[in-house]
Amino acid sequence: MTTEGGAAWTLQAVAGPVPAGDSALLSTPIAATVPGEVHTDLLAAGAIPDPFDGDNESKLAWIGSTDWVYRTTFDWAPDGQAVQELVTEGLDTAATVTLNGTQLAQTCNQHRTYRFDVTDRLVATGNELVIEFASPVETAKKLAETLGLWPHTNKHAYNAIRKMASNYGWDWGPDLATAGIWKPIRIESWSGVRIASVRPLAAGDGTLTTHVALAWSDGAPDTTVTVEVGGATAGETVAPGTTEVTLLATVADVNLWWPRGYGDQPLYDVTVTVAEDNWTGRVGFRDITLDVAPDKDGGPFVLSVNGRPIYVHGANWIPDDAFVTRLNRATYETSIQDAIDAGMNLLRVWGGGIYETDDFYDICDEQGILVWQDFLFACAAYSEDEPLWSEVEAEARDAVTRLSKHTSLAVWNGNNENIWGYVEWGWRAPLAGRKWGEGYYFDLLPKIVASLDPRTPYSQGSPYSYDHFIHPNDERNGTMHVWDVWNQVDYSTYRKYKPRFVSEFGFQGPPAWSTLTSVVHDVPLDPYGEQMLVHQKAYEGNLKLERGLGDHLPLWKNIDDWHWTTQLNQARAIGYGIEHFRSLFPLNTGAIIWQLNDNWPVVSWAAVDGHGIRKPLWFALKRVYADRLLSVQPREDGLVVAAHNDSDEVWTTQLLLARRATGQGGETFARESITLEVPARSAVTLPVPASLVSLDSTHEYLEVRGGDGSTAFWYFVEDTALLLAADAYTSVVTPTDDGYDVTVTATALAKDLALFPDRLDPAARVDSCLVTLAAGEQHTFHVTGAAAPTEVGVPVLRSANDLVS
Incomplete structure (x- = not known):
């Protein structure tokens, strides 16, 4: 059976x-x-x-x-x-x-x-x-x-x-x-001997150390265990009752596996044979290390692959459906492709979910996506008494044994926020001296990883400062979660932090209109409607969406504006944070946003909603997670252009900086040219000339354009004070073989243009979003999966202009 x-x-x-x-x-x-x-x-x-x-x-x-x-x-x-x-x-x-x-x-x-x-x-x-x-x-x-x-x-x-x-x-x-x-x-059914488990651990020197666990029945003879990989073989004859054999095989001239953006992802077939039983799998040869040793600025968090430090462009991953048995290789491929297309190189499998199926890790192996794997502890204290202790031990051994073969596995992490919770969330009084999980994170789990998967780094928790005497969420050490933004303070607070590594931070926004209205049927539709609040699980979530607008954007006038305003604010908040973090490189070594995906249709922090539609946030991530990023940042002595080059090539271009009018015609008041040269895997900052600092900030802005197509913008005031033209652009719809194009032509500054074709057809998808055009510029949005309308306007075609003009 x-x-x-x-x-x-x-x-x-x-x-x-x-x-x-x-x-x-x-x-x-x-x-x-x-x-x-x-x-x-x-x-x-x-x-x-x-x-x-x-x-x-x-x-x-x-x-x-x-x-x-x-x-x-x-x-x-x-x-x-x-x-x-x-x-x-x-x-x-x-x-x-x-x-x-x-x-x-x-x-x-x-x-x-x-x-x-x-x-x-x-x-x-x-x-x-x-x-x-x-x-x-x-x-x-x-x-x-x-x-x-x-x-x-x-x-x-x-x-x-x-x-x-x-x-x-x-x-x-x-x-x-x-x-x-x-x-x-x-x-x-089996006789003699069978393979109980295989842990093939591949190292960057071409050595494959294969641990084969065996199970025996009565009357079995001596048996030979062999492994084959990349033309190399190893074998050993073992007596009945032998529970484990370790075989060493070395592949000559091995091709190393790299995360995406750093090299290729060669994988080698592995075959283990024991009598009539055999096991097959794939491995990639690589070395991964984690550096948290104290330095002059505190303590870093640096992941290195094959000796090369990796700047992490990451996202937290939750179970991709509330009903996980509906997931399969195809669904994983789609969602992981969302990460790849956004420029990500790491996914963190969060501790409140599951150890994913091998399909998930296989795809990450193939695509060069590093995996940070939490053990399954999240936002709680845990008993260390029986029977829970033994269950945790057996579970962890199962998980490490199964997943250790995966090349993409980069970090085993003890828990999500539990060390922070013990220190700061008022747990000590109700615990009254009882053990709370520390024994798992500092004793049991690291021992299991050291025994079964010693090639993969272990971290006690996230956030964690890698010292018992330092607050676990200290920005100067290790990993940090930034949740005062969203929960209490304006997203401008991101610039007050100088984190070494941010492993969680996020900002909410609603899903696509078609996704939301497929499950929310309040009449009239309202942010505080009964069914709307069923699909908003965060405490005071929609109040926080409202408060989070701050001075950035005006309060909405209707439900259409609520939807667009809060989606835009989500995208801007996260883009703002990541631009700041990357401008701190090499002090900062990466960021993992909360979160990539949703498990049902909901207002959330996700970049891709529960129906698989990429929100404006996703398009913002694609921009700020690009290998080469320009941004304008405030420093104590004035504005600077910050350039982070996370590629293997020197980045050289001529930057044209201009102070321009926001209104019709986009008059240029001042212009300067600067040569940008950024070595590979490096960052530079260049001062913005004084002539480009606005004298009349309400109707002027700064644009930075590189000869290679790179851009950055700076606005001297928030949109609520910025004079944006109401009639800043026109649009034309053109049918295509697979959908239609919408070409937008700007006559004045058109800020954050976005097209929402799902409002016309839930099957429609668009290729771009959050496009800012100066007067005289054009952009074409390409839509697939739907027939062309005769024209588009609000609420299908939106911009910041129509919110504040």
Whole structure:
């Protein structure tokens, strides 16, 4: 019996608060898909509405408080093998496994693989496998009561159970606690010896150290274990009962693997053979180090690959769907391509999610995206008592064993914000001296990584300053999370920080109009409407969107302006922050924005929304994450042009700086030319000549243009005081073979032009956004996936001008 072999599964409610209208679920099974989840099975059966739509999230809360049972029957024909094992790669989460009336196990960890010997329990016909899942909500509650209440964020005690934390709801995700057989399940038959696991660790000198774990049955003879890679082979004969063998093979003239932007990503096939069993995979040869040693400015955070420091252009990654069994290689490829196209070279798999499937890491291996992998602890204190300690240890060993082969894996990180939480979030009083997770981050996890994946750096947490006596979120040391911006202060505060490395920071904005209105049906549509607030999970989120406008943009006049204004403000805030961080190079060595993706349609910090539409923020990231970035920055002695060259070529161009009028014709009042030369992987700042500093800031601006097409703009006042022409541009629509073009011609400064074709057709996608044109310039937006309209205007074609003029 395998999940791919046609076994028919059913799903049935066992006990819990099933609504009267759905009470038949207590007596009548429905068809189930394995791998799958209760919610997706109920949805496929037409038993529930779309959990993402309207306020269905709260209407379906009963599902997470109900016990469920999966059943299947199958025949078994003996195949002469000595051992039969039931292998469950993922049970979510509190499961009782019974075969033919005999209980095999009770499990309580979503993140582990289990094997059960069923050799003497199979019959020829009518085997019945039953897996009952206790309510994930009630189980977490009971475990918390048993262990004791440890501080945590959000509603449910997710820190009491080894289950995806965000599955219980987060400040960007729905509270849809799932249950189910979420990964493959099968029966494996074998005799003699089998491969239990393989850890092929490839180093930059061409050496592959392959650790092969073995399992044996009775009567097995001596066995030869071999590994082949890149034309090199190694082997060893081992006696029965040997649990692990380590083989060394060296590839001559090896081609090194590099992150994108630094070189190619060659991968080598690996084959391990043991008797009749074999394992295949791919590796890339590289060395990765992490430098956090104190220096004159505090303590850095520098990732190096093959001896070369990497400036990180990164994003935090959350589970790409609230129902993770709907993810596959194609969905991962699409979302990771969003990161690649935005100029990113690292994704951080955040600790409130999951250890992703191998598809995710395979794609990162192939595309040169470094992976920072959190262990699964987030925003909470965790008991170090049994049974949690043993569960964490087994889970971590599983994860490191499975993922260590991936070339892209660059950092193992102990937790998200828990060290910071202990220091500053008021945990110590309720903990009353109890252990809170420190033993995991400073003892257990680093030992496991050192033992199983010594080639990959380990970090105790994020943020962390790499010293017990320094505040964990100190800007001068290690990694920093910047959350006072968004939560309390204006985004201009970014310039007050000089962080060595920013591993979390973000600013909210709504999803695409078509995404939002597909699930929010308030009449009239309003930022504070009932369903709108269902799809805004952050505390006082829409109030913070309003407050966050500050003096940057005016308060909206209608819902269309609310949508455009808050999307624009999100993009500007993050662009502002990253431009500042990059202007500090080499003091600053990277940034990881919160967040790349969404797991449902929601107002959030994501750059790409839950329907896969790239928000204006994404286009801002593409600009500020480009290898070469120009920006204008204020310094104590005046304005400077900051240029960061994160490429292997010298950047040389002639910069033309001009002080111009914002109004019709765009008169130039002063002009200067400066030669820019920036060595590879370096940064320079050049003073802006005094003649270019505005004398009448309300209708003048500074533009910087390089001969290579690079640009930067500086505005002497915020848009609320800037005189922008209302009639600054015209547009023409032209049909094309795959959609249409919209060509915009500016007659005055047209600031932050954006086209939203999804407002006309949700399938439409546009190639550019946030385009600023000086008088006389043109830009063509190319739209695919939709037929051409006769014309476009507000709210499809927007700019900052139509908000403030």
